Amino acid sequence: MLVQPGQAEPGRAAQVLSDNQALVEKASRQTIEPVIAALAASEDPMAQAVLEAWSDKRLGQRKADGSFVLLAPDAAGYALTDIATGESLGTAPKSEIDELKPNSGVRGLIGAALVQFQLMDADPAKRRAALDALARDGNASHLAPLRAAIAAEKDPEIKAAKERLERLLTLRFDADPQARIAAIDSFGADLGLDLRGALNPLVATKQVAVTEVPEGANVARTLRPGKDLPREAAYDLLVTAGLAPARLTISDQRASLLAHVDNGKIAGIPLAEMDNQATRDAAYTALETAGLAPSAATEDEVTAALAAHKFLDTYAEPDAAVTDAARAALKRIDRKVGLMQFADLALDALSLASIYFLAAIGLAITFGVMRVINMAHGEFIMMGAYTGYVVQQYISNYTVSILVALPLAFAVTFAAGVAMERLVIRHLYHRPLETLLATFGISIALQQLAKNIFGTQARPLTSPAWLDGALTFNDVVSISYIRIAIFVLGLIFLGLFLFIMKKTRLGLEVRAVTQNPKMAASMGINPDRINMLTFGLGSGIAGIAGVAIGLFAKVTSELGSDYIVQSFMTVVVGGVGNIWGALAGATLIGFLQKGIEFFNPSNTLAAQTYMIVFIIIFIQFRPRGIIALKGRAAGD
Known part of the structure; x- marks a missing residue:
């Protein structure tokens, strides 16, 4: 009972x-x-x-x-x-x-039966677990207990979850089509994956073969064998539906015909006439009619069967109004998803641009003021990352360690930059080829030194817990907190650089040397000292960039090599020696790279290749970059 x-x-x-x-x-x-x-x-x-x-x-x-x-x-x-x-x-x-x-x-x-008890449980955790269970395996029988549980729910968050789930189950299982349509329309262009998961089965189709279109069938479209549907697939539908016998294979036909040779004839047809497929098919049909061969379809019978039947794409959902509402909702969602994907791509591009800006800002300073092609700039980034790693070996609190690592990385790489300028660079001014070769050699030496000290394995530079995870706007758009922090750091350095250049004596002297070094020297400014401080400043900023980049990239001796090419491209495209040019160049390259990757996501190397080709073409038309520098750099 x-x-x-x-x-x-x-x-x-x-x-x-x-x-x-x-x-x-x-x-x-x-x-x-x-x-x-x-x-x-x-x-x-x-x-x-x-x-x-x-x-x-x-x-x-x-x-x-x-x-x-x-x-x-x-x-x-x-x-x-x-x-x-x-x-x-x-x-x-x-x-x-x-x-x-x-x-x-x-x-x-x-478990499904227990849901109705758990939805009313005094423990909120059990009520949430019941909702999760319903979301995974809900059915029509759960609608009534779920609706009853909504009115008694006191927790606003859980109540909202119950109401959303009730609408999802309604659009799938309610007996009233109008209630289902109203539930679908209530979501608008909601981007929830659960909504798309509920709507997709309503517009799912299957291919069927019928003699006549059933009354009330929810037909998506009529299929034409040979055009919308391969002939073989169409006939397989007939065989599966029991509307036609299996197709006759050549080997089976040959075996049956040979087994019924009688006095040089098969089914009354002389063997001499069996030199074409049509005659062989006729002979097999005669044997089939006489009950001497198994029922199977010859090619002409296949053609006749395909012509005598209709082939349809039908919705699994029987109600056409519901499928129309579901398709309209999915179109709204697809449009919004497209916009959100564009927004997500823009955020990715912006975060990549901020990384390139941080990596290139120091290079923009040294290249613009001193006209020095520093191939070891990437190694200053690497030194900054390793400085952060070393600090974390002594300070276990990751927040404190990062706060200590940032100024320390600046100090270390500033000192290294000053030493490099004093010992090597200052002897090679106005000799760009020798400078390039010398800094390239220093780059290799610094990489090997890092390998000797830290080994070849990647070292961890761990971000604080508050930088874990991502800022999620919806199921499509999100950005990690680390990338947000790097973006903010880039803005801070942009503001700091502008303050130094516009509001301090050092900035005034740097601008003077950049515009006209001889006139600056005649006014009592020491260009040699300014070059040293500028090179140190650019190197120090690279060290800070290394700490930031190391939070999400592997800290190895080759870390700087991964960013040196992009840094030079940023400076060249934006305009050498100009902070706004570096910002413009980083933005252009970041958005360009992400845009190319969007169209070719499986091959990032190809994306970088296309980007370099684009930049080569770009500098043919604008060799001084987006924002050309005035003064010495412009005249060289």
Whole structure:
């Protein structure tokens, strides 16, 4: 006896189990669902405990009388609880109890039935877990308990989740098509993956073959064999639907014909006439009609069968109004997804541009003021990253370590830059080829030194916990907090550089040397000192960039090599020696690279190649860059 809703009575759950003892003892997913549904609908106070115990393998049966009991581990074996009353029945050894062990399919049905109890549970965690279970495996039977649970929900967040899930289940399972359409329209252009997951089955189609289009069929389109559908696939649909025999193969036809040769003839047709496929097909058809060969379709019969039937793409959803609403909703979502993908691409490009700007800002300073092609600039970035790694070996607090590493990296690379300028660069002014070769040699030497000190394996530079994760706007658009921090750092350095250049004596002297070094020297400015400080400043900024880049990239001796090419491209495209040019160049290259990767996402090397080709073409038309520098650099 299966209990109907509204028959609340203590002991009803025990009665359901007793009346369906055989099904419970040998439970399977195919047979046990009515019993589980009856337990859930019994309104017995013990129903939830019985279902939970059954799912957890804590439901047993006494061998002596076959009665069902709840089990709990005990020193004597099991502590027993009466299902009808909830009272203790004492203990029993394990030998006297048959433990019911439902398989995964049965446990899945029990879990779905338990949802209606869990939706009203006092524990918010259990209510959220019930919603997650419904989202994974909800069906029409869950709509009523879910709707009842919404009114009683006090937690605003959980209530909103229940209301959203109710609309998702409504658009899939409600018996009223208008209610489903209203639920679909209520989402608008919502980008939730759960919504798309619910809508896609409503517009899913399958190919069918029919003699006549069934009345009321929800047809997506009519298929034409040989055009919309390959002939072979179309005939396979006929065979699958039982509307035509299997296709006759050449080998089977040959075997059947040879088996029925009689006095030089097959089915009355002389062998001499069997030199073409049409005659062989006619002979086989005659044998087939006489019952001497198995039923199979020759090529002419295949053609006739295809012409006699219709082939359709039909929606799995029978209601055309619902599929129309679902398709319209998916189109709205696709349009919004396109816009969001563009926004996400723009954020990626902006974050990449900020990285390139940080990496190139120091190079822009030294190249613009001193006209020095510093091939070791990438190694200053690498030195800054390793400085951050070393600091973290002594300071375990990652936030403090980063705050210490940033100024320390500046100091280390500033000192290294000054030393390099004093020992090498100043002897090679106005000799660009020798400068390039010398700095390239220094680059190799610094890489090898880093390998000797730190080894060849990548070293971790760990970001603080508050930089973990990403800022998520929706299911499409997000950006990591580390990249946001780098973007902010780039803005800080842009502001700091502009302050130094516009508001300090050093900035005034740098601008003077940049515009006209001879006139600056005649005014008492020491160009040699300015060159040294400028080179040190550019190197120090590269060190800070190394700390920032090391937070998301692998810290190795080759770290700088990965950014030196982009740094030079940024400076050349933007305009040498100009901070605004470096910003413009970084923005252009960042957006260009991400744009190319968007159209060719599987090959980033090709994207970089196309980018370099574009830049080569660009500088042919604008050799001084986007923002050309005035003064010495412009005249050289």
